Amino acid sequence: MTRRQRRLTMIGGSLAVLAVAAALVLSAMRDSIVFFSTPAAVAEKHIPAGKRFRLGGLVQPGSLVRGDNLAVRFLVADDRATLAVSYKGILPDLFREGQGVVAEGALDSSGVFRADTVLAKHDETYMPKEVADALKKQGHWKDDYGVKPDQRAKQAGVPGDSPVAQSAPRTDRGTVQ
Amino acid sequence: MIAEAGHYALVLALALALIQSTVPIAGARWHDPALMNVARSTALAQLLFVGVSFAALVTLHVTSDFSVVNVFENSHSLKPLIYKITGVWGNHEGSMLLWVSILALFGGLVAAFGNNLPLSLRAHVLAVQAWIASAFYLFILITSNPFLRIANPPIEGRDLNPVLQDIGLAVHPPMLYLGYVGFSISFSFAVAALIEGRIDAAWARWVRPWTLLAWIFLTLGIAMGSYWAYYELGWGGWWFWDPVENASLMPWLAGTALLHSAVVMEKRNALKVWTILLSILTFSLSLLGTFLVRSGVLTSVHAFATDPTRGVFILLILCIFIGGSLSLYAWRASTLKQGGLFAPISREGALVLNNLFLTTACATVFIGTLYPLALEVLTGDKISVGAPFFNLTFAPLFLPLMIAVPFGPLLAWKRGDLLGAAQRLVAAGIAALIAIAVLWAWTRGGSAFAPLAIGLAVFVIAGALTDLVERTGLFRVPLGAALRRGRGLPRSTWGTVFAHAGVGVALIGIVCETTWNSEYIGSMKPDDVAVIAGYQLKLDGVTQRQGPNYREMVAQFAVSLDGRRLSTMTPSKRNFTTRGSTTTEAALLTRGASQLYISLGETAADGSVAVRIYHKPMVLLIWFGPVLMAFGGMLSLSDRRLRVGAPKPARAVRGLQAAE
Numbered sequence: 001m002t003r004r005q006r007r008l009t010m011i012g013g014s015l016a017v018l019a020v021a022a023a024l025v026l027s028a029m030r031d032s033i034v035f036f037s038t039p040a041a042v043a044e045k046h047i048p049a050g051k052r053f054r055l056g057g058l059v060q061p062g063s064l065v066r067g068d069n070l071a072v073r074f075l076v077a078d079d080r081a082t083l084a085v086s087y088k089g090i091l092p093d094l095f096r097e098g099q100g101v102v103a104e105g106a107l108d109s110s111g112v113f114r115a116d117t118v119l120a121k122h123d124e125t126y127m128p129k130e131v132a133d134a135l136k137k138q139g140h141w142k143d144d145y146g147v148k149p150d151q152r153a154k155q156a157g158v159p160g161d162s163p164v165a166q167s168a169p170r171t172d173r174g175t176v177q
Numbered sequence: 178m179i180a181e182a183g184h185y186a187l188v189l190a191l192a193l194a195l196i197q198s199t200v201p202i203a204g205a206r207w208h209d210p211a212l213m214n215v216a217r218s219t220a221l222a223q224l225l226f227v228g229v230s231f232a233a234l235v236t237l238h239v240t241s242d243f244s245v246v247n248v249f250e251n252s253h254s255l256k257p258l259i260y261k262i263t264g265v266w267g268n269h270e271g272s273m274l275l276w277v278s279i280l281a282l283f284g285g286l287v288a289a290f291g292n293n294l295p296l297s298l299r300a301h302v303l304a305v306q307a308w309i310a311s312a313f314y315l316f317i318l319i320t321s322n323p324f325l326r327i328a329n330p331p332i333e334g335r336d337l338n339p340v341l342q343d344i345g346l347a348v349h350p351p352m353l354y355l356g357y358v359g360f361s362i363s364f365s366f367a368v369a370a371l372i373e374g375r376i377d378a379a380w381a382r383w384v385r386p387w388t389l390l391a392w393i394f395l396t397l398g399i400a401m402g403s404y405w406a407y408y409e410l411g412w413g414g415w416w417f418w419d420p421v422e423n424a425s426l427m428p429w430l431a432g433t434a435l436l437h438s439a440v441v442m443e444k445r446n447a448l449k450v451w452t453i454l455l456s457i458l459t460f461s462l463s464l465l466g467t468f469l470v471r472s473g474v475l476t477s478v479h480a481f482a483t484d485p486t487r488g489v490f491i492l493l494i495l496c497i498f499i500g501g502s503l504s505l506y507a508w509r510a511s512t513l514k515q516g517g518l519f520a521p522i523s524r525e526g527a528l529v530l531n532n533l534f535l536t537t538a539c540a541t542v543f544i545g546t547l548y549p550l551a552l553e554v555l556t557g558d559k560i561s562v563g564a565p566f567f568n569l570t571f572a573p574l575f576l577p578l579m580i581a582v583p584f585g586p587l588l589a590w591k592r593g594d595l596l597g598a599a600q601r602l603v604a605a606g607i608a609a610l611i612a613i614a615v616l617w618a619w620t621r622g623g624s625a626f627a628p629l630a631i632g633l634a635v636f637v638i639a640g641a642l643t644d645l646v647e648r649t650g651l652f653r654v655p656l657g658a659a660l661r662r663g664r665g666l667p668r669s670t671w672g673t674v675f676a677h678a679g680v681g682v683a684l685i686g687i688v689c690e691t692t693w694n695s696e697y698i699g700s701m702k703p704d705d706v707a708v709i710a711g712y713q714l715k716l717d718g719v720t721q722r723q724g725p726n727y728r729e730m731v732a733q734f735a736v737s738l739d740g741r742r743l744s745t746m747t748p749s750k751r752n753f754t755t756r757g758s759t760t761t762e763a764a765l766l767t768r769g770a771s772q773l774y775i776s777l778g779e780t781a782a783d784g785s786v787a788v789r790i791y792h793k794p795m796v797l798l799i800w801f802g803p804v805l806m807a808f809g810g811m812l813s814l815s816d817r818r819l820r821v822g823a824p825k826p827a828r829a830v831r832g833l834q835a836a837e
Contacts, residue, residue: 033566
């Protein structure tokens with residue numbers, strides 16, 4: 001093999017791998033990306049049932065209803081609209097009424113958002129970043145949301161920094177006796 | 178007083194770094210050894226002053242001096258001593274101080290042990306190192322000063338985020354930073370080589386141990402962080418493709434590629450320009466990681482800081498260093514002479530393939546991590562790119578790489594014999610097929626993917642051992658002779674075997690955990706029994722307990738297998754009074770390499786507790802694999818030919834000739 005042929009082999013091989021990678025990235029981009037939405041946007045856009053997305057907003061105070069065997073229902077609100085969410089499993093440590101929440105799942109045929117994952121992601125002002133941005137955009141940002149952690153902690157008895165709590169998608173394989 | 182001293186020491190370190198970034202370069206220009214040697218003394222003095230500064234901050238935290246903002250915001254007088262110390266880097270300012278301390282440490286190490294480097298190269302390397310250091314000293318002093326005072330000191334601090342009050346935090350960030358920042362050395366060497374316009378095999382010999390050292394720490398740091406997330410966050414996951422995790426994975430992938438391409442450059446004097454580029458890219462990705470974590474552009478577990486001015490400052494540093502070094506590369510790379518020829522089927526060819534797949538895999542992680550940010554900036558759409566994306570892109574690129582791994586060490590330099598290598602790997606291939614068949618039969622035609630992936634992992638492990646068997650002549654010569662040969666093998670060969678086997682081991686853990694993981698979620702009352710993977714877990718009762726700075730609710734579970742009592746597991750939920758926050762402390766029971774995992778949810782009004790129980794088969798292998806890899810790295814690092822700072826140049830030359 002001449003130097004030229006060797007070099008061509010190498011370049012050809014590299015391009016082949018890069019092409020495969022690009023194809024993988026593009027196809028994955030189409031199928032596995034999850035958009036973020038707020039209850040108001042859900043009402044406007046008519047997202048089809050079964051399409052996965054992330055829903056963010058505030059947990060409506062007083063809306064949390066606990067059912068049997070860890071089933072919960074609550075309302076997510078963004079000051080313009082509310083959306084009912086159902087979830088089965090353990091809610092994260094940071095989940096509280098009146099606080100920000102992000103849930104991942106899809107709408108069912110009756111228009112209830114069935115979440116398989118509930119995240120309570122907080123920055124220092126107790127707001128998931130997406131939720132804070134969405135509320136700001138709607139012009140409903142209240143200064144109260146940005147209260148310093150220490151004061152707010154005293155008011156609400158909530159944590160002071162930005163840990164993530166999440167409950168993973170659940171698959172029940174255990175049984176209760 | 179201590180705070181002011183710490184602040185002052187940091188300013189002095191900045192001044193020293195500014196001298197170190199200019200004077201040695203001028204010295205190299207004028208061929209003045211005295212000026213070039215300034216680099217050495219300033220690097221050591223810089224280390225001393227940063228050390229003083231860091232020690233000052235540790236002292237402030239240990240003595241709970243709440244007149245300092247940083248201590249007030251992140252400490253509490255009741256906090257255990259160990260967390261007072263680790264709390265130093267559990268916040269933005271402190272962790273940046275740790276970052277520059279480690280940078281100064283590496284600079285100091287090069288200064289102290291770089292006696293065998295050509296004078297001008299050492300001057301350039303240390304000068305580039307000082308450019309980075311100056312930028313970050315300025316960043317700390319201007320935007321993130323950890324020594325700021327409060328006018329009216331409060332009596333009590335606000336306490337450290339409870340999630341961070343864990344022994345994992347003592348180890349994870351320093352390890353990770355030793356890795357991240359360690360790559361600054363290969364970056365400085367690359368930039369120095371570009372400035373000098375000269376690069377040879379000896380250059381690779383100097384760079385390789387530093388890269389290896391950084392890689393070992395990064396490997397352990399990532400593994401440690403993953404295990405910490407697994408047991409501390411309480412939902413049993415060990416890798417979330419979270420942007421912050423990706424930020425550490427990208428330099429690891431590029432660094433792994435760099436390690437391998439540096440071998441080619443050292444042994445065969447080829448791939449020079451590519452190695453230089455990889456050195457620049459690896460540290461650029463480390464800087465990008467620092468930016469992602471420290472600027473607060475992401476909201477995630479690790480981003481405990483949010484302040485846009487800081488973000489813009491780091492972005493500026495990022496642009497200057499990445500842009501500058503890549504421009505320098507574009508301008509000067511053509512002056513570096515291209516080296517040795519090799520056939521596509523050869524050890525070099527295999528290492529190029531390794532580089533190709535590692536960098537492409539790195540690129541997919543890069544896209545998956547930054548695409549959502551770019552999209553949000555450009556269109557305002559918010560999307561999340563999670564595990565499904567990476568499973569579809571990263572995994573398919575990693576699988577062919579795994580198949581190729583055992584072939585590499587069996588191919589000869591320059592021109593290899595693929596058929597010969599394949600013949601020698603027949604035993605490994607048979608082992609893999611047996612593993613697939615056994616697993617297939619055992620799972621009775623369940624998922625086909627898991628047995629195949631485990632077969633691949635067995636192939637990687639057996640392939641690594643094949644290399645060892647070939648080299649020692651085990652099974653061909655008497656055992657004693659084989660053992661003698663084994664002892665005589667270069668340690669770097671042993672290192673390769675362990676590192677490659679570690680990849681296989683980790684893959685087995687990953688596949689077993691994701692495929693055969695079982696989970697039980699439910700609410701339990703005392704005397705309820707949960708059954709999972711054959712284990713019976715009986716909730717004996719729930720008690721309250723007072724810790725040093727928290728109250729906790731502890732649940733006692735009696736674990737038994739086939740009616741035989743094994744152990745008691747005590748998961749708990751801690752309530753930290755100062756911050757009013759709750760953390761979940763999972764309980765782990767290790768059985769071989771598998772684990773039972775219990776974490777608690779909320780307590781209902783009727784006294785029942787929400788409980789999440791996992792059985793995770795072979796889960797410990799996920800972290801044992803990286804430990805093996807790091808051990809392989811250490812063996813390789815202890816190889817005489819590579820030993821950091823081999824004292825005499827003469828010895829280095831002899832070592833070079835002895836190299837294969």
